[in-house]
Amino acid sequence: MVELSDYSGLNPTWCPGCGNFGILKALNSALVELNIEPHRLLLVSGIGQAGKLPHYTSGNIFNSLHGRPVPPAIGAKIANRELVVVAISGDGDAYGEGGNHFIHACRRNHDITYLVHDNQVYGLTKGQASPTSDTGFVTKTTPSGAAPPINPVTLAIAAGATFVSRGFAGDAEHLTDLIKKGINHKGFALIDILQPCVSFNQKNTFQWYRQRVYKLPEGGEYDPADKAAALGKAQEWGDKIPIGVIYRQEAPTYEDQIPALAGAPLVTREISPAQVENVITEFL
């Protein structure tokens, strides 16, 4: 049995009180509850405060470039389908620098889970506006206020993701459950996580989120399979902010649709000399 102690790592360098601690806790709990051993796990992160997370827990770790956790996660998943692959980003990482990878990973439905620590600001570079900063948010790069934000949930549904959810760093229990669902989902699972940044976002604070978030009812009352309803629900942002699974759909994953991926993981297979001879012969 995997235990919480299996998921320990370096001391976090995050600011005291940062929402990232709640996410770390929820991720660790989810991994333990799913009984995933660290060596079966691959954490791929980008650059930013969020991107440091893997170092504070355990697993195989590929801490990638800013904006680029998703492509290597995809490459690694294809190379070894038996790995549990979790990609980790900040909001700038995911929706700014990495925006193109994001929409295409959604549409191709790669079988990875994507945790986006959405603090609506650039933390590591000290407080510039991010693509999810609320309209008018004043920062050093947006002195006359930020342009309207990306709504990651709407965007993910529009781009074709099959599991689209929102969590809150202030509710680790609910988030744990979401992460478990995301990892269990076959296909691309987005978990956009409202994450207060106590140093650079004085607007979207723990309190601000707490006053607004509410959990989507499960078990029939809200049907995440209804795309139109989901798109409507996704638009909700302001006085009330829904958290939970907003959209979910069963669909073949990218990996499922590649004949070459049937069978043993690529990393354990070899091309036989006879096969090579065959293709050479075709040029005679």
Place this chain on the structure above:
Amino acid sequence: MVELSDYSGLNPTWCPGCGNFGILKALNSALVELNIEPHRLLLVSGIGQAGKLPHYTSGNIFNSLHGRPVPPAIGAKIANRELVVVAISGDGDAYGEGGNHFIHACRRNHDITYLVHDNQVYGLTKGQASPTSDTGFVTKTTPSGAAPPINPVTLAIAAGATFVSRGFAGDAEHLTDLIKKGINHKGFALIDILQPCVSFNQKNTFQWYRQRVYKLPEGGEYDPADKAAALGKAQEWGDKIPIGVIYRQEAPTYEDQIPALAGAPLVTREISPAQVENVITEFL
């Protein structure tokens, strides 16, 4: 008065029968009907069959990199707000290589018009799948069929564009009207244009589109200002494909919100020595 003869250029190198001819015609008509003189116009295109269009008409032309017509169009518009700026892409250009610029131009609402020649395939590079290729479309890079497509209309609305429309290269008159509306719109105007590629897309042919497209009713019956309805309408793709303005909203443009852009175009202004002295003094 501007005349059609003002909008002539090099001989197109497109394949005979290509949908691009209809788009060229519609664009020229729209420019003439709007009485825009070529020297007030800036056409910024990417690389691909679509990207060649500017050379076949007239105007200031910046034929940019593959996937990159939008950023230089934005830079030029900010430099000289009096220019009418039209960006031109193929579907690979716009939604593949240029995907990130696309969603961010939508959300920031730059005042440019964006024509995307959407032939659901890579034309210039000879027929690979594009981000809008229908699910299962078999090409040399997708031998087991393309992954589900991006729906540009849904994506644009989700990303925050304020004018989102679809045209059809086989209906130049309707398209002319759309382009006029797009150019007149204050803010980012997407015109995704169904464009048969007679050489590489044997599925989405003129006939295929003709059998499916229908014009959205104007004048009340369909309200493009209703975002939820628009998102619903945007999902329609299959037996029936709506063309026309699918979503429209009035909102301040990016350029409108920058105090520095009030007044004369940037390109005609200078920073005075006194102003420079002032900022220098602040470091004393």
Place this chain on the structure above:
Amino acid sequence: MPVDINFLVGGEAGQGVQSAGFLLAKAMSRAGYHVFADQDYESRIRGGHNFFRARIKDGRVGAVREDVDILVALNKETIDLHLPELAAGGVAIYDGETIADAGADKRLFSVPLEKLAGERLMANTVALGAALALIDYDPAMLDIVLSGYFREGKVAEGNIAAARAGYEHVMKGYAGKRRALKTVVTGRRMLLTGNDAICLGAIAAGCKFMAAYPMTPAGSIMEYLAAKSGELGIVMVHAEDEIAAVNMTIGAGYAGVRAMTATSGSGFCLMVEGLGLAGITETPVVMIDAQRPGPAVGLPTRTEQGDLQFVLHAHHGDFPRAVLAPRNVEDAFGVTIRAFNWAEKYQLPVIILTDHHLATSYATVEPFEIGGVNIERGLIYRGEGAPEKYRRHEVTKSGVSPRAFPGLSRALVVTDCDEHDEAGHLTEDAATRTAQVQKRLRKMVGLKQEISRPFTYGRKKAETSLIGWGSTGGAIQEAVDILRREGRSVNMLQLNELWPFPTAAVSDVLGVATNTYVIESNATGQLARLIKTETGRDVSGKILRFDGRPLTPAFIAEAAKKEGC
């Protein structure tokens, strides 16, 4: 008399220039001849002017020739442009019924291509038959070649008939002297392009992952591997852009499969950040840069060698890499295998520089021997000892640390594109940083040992040495032949390994010859610059071409003479 026949098939895009040209080359290859064929086409799908040159010899051939022996003109423009290129005794086939205004040149021989084809589509096949008749090609062999190519029965039959019609038209109507070539089959050779050879090299090396974004002239690599995906168990991902492509490739390499990507200059620009990611995470990755004229989009369907200095220095900071440049189609196979081996042995990015000319030109080569292929995967950790002690970036003498594959043992594989400690965790410690930089750079020591002596040709001592790199190997070699036939003392050196640089070998040459000329398809002489950097010496001259057209033996020989060779 030795055989050296130059065919040129010309017409507009869409007329089947490429397939007729390829079939010509294939037919001659099947008849036992050596073939070198190049393609000249515009960046458009229909119209314009394209041509395909196939040069046939009964001995080694590695370059094109400008003067044409048998011209197949599918349209008027081809006559206008290429009739002046006809060599003495040359013939031009065209369709006098569709091209009325061809002029009165005696060397024009009309074959009613369209009429004989029955439909316009097969006019090119009629022309093929006609052209082969001019050399008394064995019609039965032609049938075999056509059936092999057009698989589908009906289509093959139609084309066989069309070819026969053209063939017979010449046999009956052509009054000039035909050249009777014998079939000299000795054992079959492969006919393939540089890109094909790279694909085969990758397959033989066990590459199982590719991610790429289409770009001429690299695109056919991804297309070939995609086509073979199911059969061989190779995954080819058509990514959303080149940034994704290189990063997916790195992810796959990290996870333990041999992985590559391929692009051209513009796409490589977008991969530069990933190059350094591979560098600092020490992930093996093979990157193919199939050059074309730049900067920016430049001339998309033409050739150049303008990326050398770029790929040598791409990315900020100091870290090791290798740069290879196959000198011909055959070499591309071996170089590709070497690239995968080096990438894994030294855990670094290896760049293969090709160009449009090499990528798209066909050559006949002896069948690749896969028995001789040696797969070297380098130091691999497979779970021995205490897995919790495993440190991905352990500082070692060679600079190489054993690589573990995530998930295949209990060892955790931790790496970071921030500077990291031996365990792979990010650090800002000054001493650790210094140690990691030095460890990575030490890998160059081992890598340098791998460098072999470059290809040379001609006597060791010569007055003039021609120095080239990459795809120009065949053209320079023939230029040497030309110059030597004219009594000049010339030899050559052709580099296919550019980094680490074979300093000693190049210095040797520079020390011996009176005149040393670099031959390059670029505007500034990028190899000359590299030679200067590595040896401190200037070459005596640069023979450069940068109009997008390939360097030819005649061009090189002429230029060398002008330089004073």
Place this chain on the structure above:
Amino acid sequence: MPVDINFLVGGEAGQGVQSAGFLLAKAMSRAGYHVFADQDYESRIRGGHNFFRARIKDGRVGAVREDVDILVALNKETIDLHLPELAAGGVAIYDGETIADAGADKRLFSVPLEKLAGERLMANTVALGAALALIDYDPAMLDIVLSGYFREGKVAEGNIAAARAGYEHVMKGYAGKRRALKTVVTGRRMLLTGNDAICLGAIAAGCKFMAAYPMTPAGSIMEYLAAKSGELGIVMVHAEDEIAAVNMTIGAGYAGVRAMTATSGSGFCLMVEGLGLAGITETPVVMIDAQRPGPAVGLPTRTEQGDLQFVLHAHHGDFPRAVLAPRNVEDAFGVTIRAFNWAEKYQLPVIILTDHHLATSYATVEPFEIGGVNIERGLIYRGEGAPEKYRRHEVTKSGVSPRAFPGLSRALVVTDCDEHDEAGHLTEDAATRTAQVQKRLRKMVGLKQEISRPFTYGRKKAETSLIGWGSTGGAIQEAVDILRREGRSVNMLQLNELWPFPTAAVSDVLGVATNTYVIESNATGQLARLIKTETGRDVSGKILRFDGRPLTPAFIAEAAKKEGC
């Protein structure tokens, strides 16, 4: 005795190290002293260890010094790490009430920082007051400095009170000898960082557009211009990524405004494709690459000079560019203006290489003279003659074609990143291609004339020459002083213009000195490589540092002696 006092303020991120350090520097600058101050911080927002060194002299100062005269320790770690650095006669201020286990070192002087501050937030200001008391700083002047900095009345008052409290605590309680420094105001100097100087240079040059994506250490450039946007009519776009940033900048440059972008290595990687777009469309653009240790993300908040070879060769194909590297804060102003002038005169991309050390270090400089700023916009077409004859890429002798601005005349401004003809339309014609490549490269001829003689220091003839580039100017200069004081024959050459390369000037130096050492913040000696390429000569040695920490005079002098200077 000349004044040379080195302050060091240390603590964890969030304790106000930076503001206390800056205020110290500012106070000393206002008192008429020369100041050089650098910042050392980790890539995190709270915690860890940061410090700010401010060195005060009564004459020129351009570098930091390792040994500390007055240490301000805001936490225990600072004492542990920096007490050993205290010079003879040095003092360390700390808060004995919060740091109980500081040890018994006699040089420690406790000031109850938190208690005196009333609240934790202003402990740093108390410490500032205390530190300045140790040199008898004029308290009235300190009030002025604090009011200027903390604008808002209440906040300023609170801080003035806090500083006074610290000041008085020392005045009353410190038993050691204070150093009484006089106020020597002669006329005010500016105190600013390299990034500030670049911003002022850009503003003085009339830059009106910037697009960028935040990246340390370039980010503060975009932040400063954004802050000044409304006041000066400059637009700063925070783009979605660096690709967008460079392409927006090119769009603005094409439309006729002076435009720039700024980033660091990783971001520059993503701009490489755009670099060539500017090259082939001949669009003026200024790109700032503020280097940090690579490859990849490396050490985000530390310094290196590892991008030289990269920016020289970035992008495929041959086209002209210029590369500049300011040698100190003052120089950054002039270099930036020159960059904008060259970009427009020669219609090409100009890259300014700075690094974390230059970008974030403060120096005092004489107020910039804007009377002397010369704006050269190059050849501009403003509608004269027949606009329909205007051809954007006209082939000219100089290679420069008059630039028209779209919309400002009836001339149509047509350009293409495909190879194009003079009119700007895409073409595949071989002769046109050749002509356009040559035309573009010809611009280097004019550009070479612009290169000035690089900065030298010391006698023309010396046994040893130290050769550096960019930000190390001040450190090397002081190293020369140190070595000469020790009786050695040393001079220096510092390059701030790297491309076109000042070959003659460098060759001169290499020809005279017995020993020539490059001094560089990178692992391989990238300037040494460039010198080899351009002059064919090896330097006698390389003094390199690549642990992310700045080269200091003492480090250089020691290393030079080891090398045998």
